[in-house]
Amino acid sequence: xxxxxxxxxxxxxxxxxxxxxxxxxxxxxxxxxxxxxxxxxxxxxxxxxxxxxxxxxxxxxxxxxxxxxxxxxxxxxxxxxxxxxxxxxxxxxxxxxxxxxxxxxxxxxxxxxxxxxxxxxxxxxxxxxxxxxxxxxxxxxxxxxxxxxxxxxxxxxxxxxxxxxxxxxxxxxxxxxxxxxxxxxxxxxxxxxxxxx
Numbered sequence: 001x002x003x004x005x006x007x008x009x010x011x012x013x014x015x016x017x018x019x020x021x022x023x024x025x026x027x028x029x030x031x032x033x034x035x036x037x038x039x040x041x042x043x044x045x046x047x048x049x050x051x052x053x054x055x056x057x058x059x060x061x062x063x064x065x066x067x068x069x070x071x072x073x074x075x076x077x078x079x080x081x082x083x084x085x086x087x088x089x090x091x092x093x094x095x096x097x098x099x100x101x102x103x104x105x106x107x108x109x110x111x112x113x114x115x116x117x118x119x120x121x122x123x124x125x126x127x128x129x130x131x132x133x134x135x136x137x138x139x140x141x142x143x144x145x146x147x148x149x150x151x152x153x154x155x156x157x158x159x160x161x162x163x164x165x166x167x168x169x170x171x172x173x174x175x176x177x178x179x180x181x182x183x184x185x186x187x188x189x190x191x192x193x194x195x196x197x
């Protein structure tokens with residue numbers, strides 16, 4: 001499997017890019033959210049990829065972040081959602097907004113995305129709500145300032161790495177957040193959460 005491609009962005013359109021690396025040009029299908037973030041033609045870029053194989057076609061899909069790629073992979077696991085539909089959904093919403101809408105069961109938000117009708121929105125909620133919560137898909141992996149949600153998710157992942165169960169880690173971090181008088185960074189969240197485990 002091709003995990004990512006790093007090279008020169010030689011072609012770019014809203015639906016596809018071409019990245020050249022070591023003399024090979026890779027055509028990659030991308031959502032609008034990634035198109036905006038991947039830089040200008042001629043610049044160096046890194047695109048995270050998913051290689052999709054079917055009997056009649058092989059296609060490489062690309063994303064600016066691993067979060068987008070993971071959501072894409074979750075979307076195509078839902079019955080009735082193919083890769084093109086998943087790209088459309090990612091083009092119509094940010095990862096955080098989509099995850100919030102799924103967890104909060106916001107039908108109006110979901111049905112406002114092109115190609116998502118009421119039945120599809122219901123199916124997305126049923127099949128993804130628990131998985132999104134369990135997998136902490138909203139964890140930020142790109143550089144920059146983390147949102148409060150991303151800090152919580154990072155702290156939960158750190159506690160899990162230390163041997164805690166996911167529910168126990170989540171409960172401890174949430175208790176730490178509730179008791180804090182100011183917004184904590186990830187390290188402070190982890191230290192504070194350890195007091196509640």
